[in-house]
Amino acid sequence: MPRAPFDLAGIRVMPGSRKQIDVPVARLYTHAPLHIPVEVVHGRRQGPVMLVCGGIHGDEINSVEIVRRLMRSKQIQGLHGTLVAVPIVNVFGFMQHSRYLPDRRDLNRCFPGSETGSLGARVAALFREQIVDHATHIIDLHTGAIHRTNLPQIRAQLSPGSVTERMANAFGAPVILNAELREGSLRHYAQIRGIPVLTYEAGEALRFDEWAITPGVRGVLRVMRRLGMLAGEHRRRPPPAAELANGSSWARAPIDGILRPKVRLGARVARGDVLGKVADPFGNAEAAVRSMADGIVIGMSRLPLANEGEALFHIARFDAIEEAESAIETFHSSLEPLPDPLY
Numbered sequence: 001m002p003r004a005p006f007d008l009a010g011i012r013v014m015p016g017s018r019k020q021i022d023v024p025v026a027r028l029y030t031h032a033p034l035h036i037p038v039e040v041v042h043g044r045r046q047g048p049v050m051l052v053c054g055g056i057h058g059d060e061i062n063s064v065e066i067v068r069r070l071m072r073s074k075q076i077q078g079l080h081g082t083l084v085a086v087p088i089v090n091v092f093g094f095m096q097h098s099r100y101l102p103d104r105r106d107l108n109r110c111f112p113g114s115e116t117g118s119l120g121a122r123v124a125a126l127f128r129e130q131i132v133d134h135a136t137h138i139i140d141l142h143t144g145a146i147h148r149t150n151l152p153q154i155r156a157q158l159s160p161g162s163v164t165e166r167m168a169n170a171f172g173a174p175v176i177l178n179a180e181l182r183e184g185s186l187r188h189y190a191q192i193r194g195i196p197v198l199t200y201e202a203g204e205a206l207r208f209d210e211w212a213i214t215p216g217v218r219g220v221l222r223v224m225r226r227l228g229m230l231a232g233e234h235r236r237r238p239p240p241a242a243e244l245a246n247g248s249s250w251a252r253a254p255i256d257g258i259l260r261p262k263v264r265l266g267a268r269v270a271r272g273d274v275l276g277k278v279a280d281p282f283g284n285a286e287a288a289v290r291s292m293a294d295g296i297v298i299g300m301s302r303l304p305l306a307n308e309g310e311a312l313f314h315i316a317r318f319d320a321i322e323e324a325e326s327a328i329e330t331f332h333s334s335l336e337p338l339p340d341p342l343y
């Protein structure tokens, strides 16, 4: 039986074709219309409807490049199912190099949204109704916030044997965090609707980090392959091992001052280790930032200026710390050499 066409925002995509759709979202102050750009690849064969979206936070541009490379990949030819790619959800923030919407709201706290609410609520409702509700599976792409960088990691709510767990393991990021759901996030909404959803967090806002982009593209393709959306499964190697963190916490600045980090992203640290030092500009008053746990540095500040209490180093804890360390080593060696980012 031939596959039915796929309808999105009033546009029809026939089986075996792809189409770019500009979903009208709102108007700028100037009255110029603004759209969320979407590309749909509607395969000839039955399969899942995978939504891959980036830029819910408008300054997280690694995700935009992950989507671009995914859509240029030859591997999605002959797709089973449908791929819905949205490189930039928060188009307002993207134009301003900002995480937020023009009203300072965080779009990832606005779901499920409302058609009669504020701008954030309306954008969330529109994205949900026109795009998210079509999906059977979701991968939501993020980076660290501004001046913060993340080791590539998957965040998901994992229950043993669930589709979400299988997707998380297939992705091949070195670390998986069984992360609490935040009210109002896309992940929270999808989880309540019963749509398996992963969040990929890697790199820094407003930067292209090749070591975050390359594994992001590979990870999305691996998940699609695991779900039977891509051909050639038998020829592919299994994804590199990922370690599940059993918790995480931030080491904070003990005083106001200037930070000199002593550790790198991915470093294994022990409880009490010095992660960095914060000092006044002359170095007279100086205090060490110490790790409160044995673990791995999965996120850190990139700005050397800190106020007392500011979160500087994100430390994940593991039951199997040796395995976590070796998963990170394997991950780093899988990226050697990194491809030319301009290809």
Ligand SMILES: [Zn+2]
Pocket (backbone or CB within 6 Å): 056, 057, 060, 141, 142, 143
């Ligand atoms: Zn984000």
